[in-house]
Amino acid sequence: MLVKQLKDNESSTYTYLIEDEPTKEAVIIDPVKEHVEEYIQFLDSLNLKLKYILDTHVHADHxxxxxxxxxxxxxxxxxxxxxxxxxxxxxxxDGEVLSFGSIDIKVISTPGHTPCHVAYLIEDRVFTGDALFINGCGRTDFQGGSAEQLWNSVTGKLFQLDPDTLVCPGHDYKMKRVSTIQQEKDLNPRFKNQTKEGFIELMNNLNLPDPKKIHEAVPANEACGV
Amino acid sequence: MLVKQLKDNESSTYTYLIEDEPTKEAVIIDPVKEHVEEYIQFLDSLNLKLKYILDTHVHADHxxxxxxxxxxxxxxxxxxxxxxxxxxxxxxxDGEVLSFGSIDIKVISTPGHTPCHVAYLIEDRVFTGDALFINGCGRTDFQGGSAEQLWNSVTGKLFQLDPDTLVCPGHDYKMKRVSTIQQEKDLNPRFKNQTKEGFIELMNNLNLPDPKKIHEAVPANEACGV
Known part of the structure; x- marks a missing residue:
């Protein structure tokens, strides 16, 4: 399995292209509209056949x-x-399994950032979208978000995965690239030494401005970006 | 390929157990003497056959x-x-290839921390020992170390690998677990926006105390720890 991590610098979004080498089937996770031509060139250059386009959720920032x-x-x-x-x-x-080539994709329902949010577990990597970042997590203050649901998704589902599972986040704003479940359990300041009640209070009082593109991005994404 | 990352808390050393699932052949990288019984129990519990014990170098801290x-x-x-x-x-x-099951191990000579230091490239992971850490690198002030050689090893060899290659370090003192070549190029303060001359000056003026166990560990390791 080959994994390529691509970055949209404007929104600090990570997009992942994953290839099953023997069959040349591929999937893409969280593609950004402005880079579609690059993705297609990349797929063509390796003669890959795209089977699934996996969004972790309806994005508010791109x-x-x-x-x-x-x-x-x-x-x-x-x-x-x-x-x-x-x-x-x-x-x-939740629990549904898709596959490309000989590789399984396990869907893990992880609501909290949005009600529809899912993570995708592919071999030893979990693509966590905006549920879990390296040293952080997605916001829960718009688009039907819920701090309590996010706490349950992260601590009850993602933190129950094998501790060596690689965490491949949907964003990083400081150029970090990858982590593991064990590292996030040890170091993530949103969850480490925290209670559910403390997390809910923290998340409900971040008082962040809305993402710049939210009023454009959400309706566009509910129309699949077209 | 299954990779298990084990930690020795005393020396903050990471040991890696890697399994080729179809054949049950395995290798271990940088094992720590005090944990040998655990490794054997783990190998036995999965019915694995250990083929190689790969040290990245002669250690001074364990x-x-x-x-x-x-x-x-x-x-x-x-x-x-x-x-x-x-x-x-x-x-x-340098360049030699070993294999276990269907998996190749490519040896990359990376002198600098010690003259004998090698990294092991296994599929999409490079096990960098004390040549390259997450946000750091090994010392070059004892055991024949050379800051100039380490600069050449990291910038001339490791940083030339595919940027998505996972960096699996020999130590981390802050509980971080994994990185990528791209992340280290972007963020590692020892190498980012640095010249070879600047790096040599930095490394030659760290003025760190010797590792606690150096006078015991180096001769013991030159006798394979027995």
């Missing part, structure tokens, strides 16, 4: 490339079953 | 478990060709 990628490649777009995006090819639920 | 593991498992112990440890089963040179 527009998904899923709709255009679907049109151009014929791949199926995927979101968690709680999404309002009727345009998506396939809605997945 | 005693290797390689000699005892070799006695108990029949595996071959491995060190870089520049080592003075005559007891080692096999001395490897």
């Amino acid at each position: 527009i998904t490339g899923s709709g255009i990628l679907r049109e151009k490649t014929g791949a199926e777009s995927v979101l968690g079953e709680q999404t309002k995006a009727a345009c998506v090819s396939r809605k997945v639920k | 005693i290797t478990g390689s000699g005892i593991l070799r006695e108990k498992t029949g595996a071959e112990s491995v060190l870089g060709e520049q080592t003075k440890a005559a007891c080692v089963s096999r001395k490897v040179k």
Whole structure:
């Protein structure tokens, strides 16, 4: 399995292209609309066939490339079953397994940042979107977010994975790239030595400004970015 | 490929156990003498056959478990060709390839912390020992170390690997677990925006005390820890 981590500098989003080498089937996680041509060039250069476009959630800070990628490649777009995006090819639920080549993708429902949020477990990597960052987590103060749900998703589901599982986040604002479940349990200041009540209070009092693109991005993403 | 990262808390050393799942062959990287029984229990619990014991270098801060593991498992112990440890089963040179199951181990000579230091590239992970840490690097002020050689090893060899290669270090003193080549190029303060001359001056003026166990560990490790 080959994993390529691509970055959108404007929104500090990480997009992942994952290839099953023997079959040349591939998936992409959280593509950003402005980079769709690059993704297609990359897929073409390695002669890859895109099978799934996996969004972890309906983003508020960038527009998904899923709709255009679907049109151009014929791949199926995927979101968690709680999404309002009727345009998506396939809605997945907790525990569901998709596959490309010989590789399984296990869907882990991780609501909290948004109700529809899912993480994707692929071999020894978990793609955590905006549920879990390196030393942080996504916000819970818009788009139906819930600090209590996020606490349950992270501590009850992601932190129960094998401690050596690599954490591949949806963003990092300080150029960090990868972590492990053990590292996040040991070091993440949002969860370490914290109670559910303390976490909820912390998250509900961050008082951050809305993401710049939220009023454009959410409706665009509910239309698959097209 | 399954990778388990084990920690020796006293010396903050990371030891890695790596398994080729189809064949059950395994290797261990930088084992610590005090934990040999744990490693053997772990190997036995998964019915693994240990093929190689790979030390990245002759350590100054802990005693290797390689000699005892070799006695108990029949595996071959491995060190870089520049080592003075005559007891080692096999001395490897830059570019040499070993294998276990269907997995290749590429030896990358990375002198600087010690003259014999090698890194091991296994699929998408590089086990960097004390050549490259997360946000740091090994010392160059004892055991034949050379800041100029370390600069050349890190910038000329490790930083030339695929940027998505996972960096699995030999130590971390702040509980971080994993990084990538891209992250180290972007963030490592020892190398970022640095010149070779600046790095040499920095490394030659750290004025750190000797590791506590150096006078015990180096001769013990030159005798394979037995």
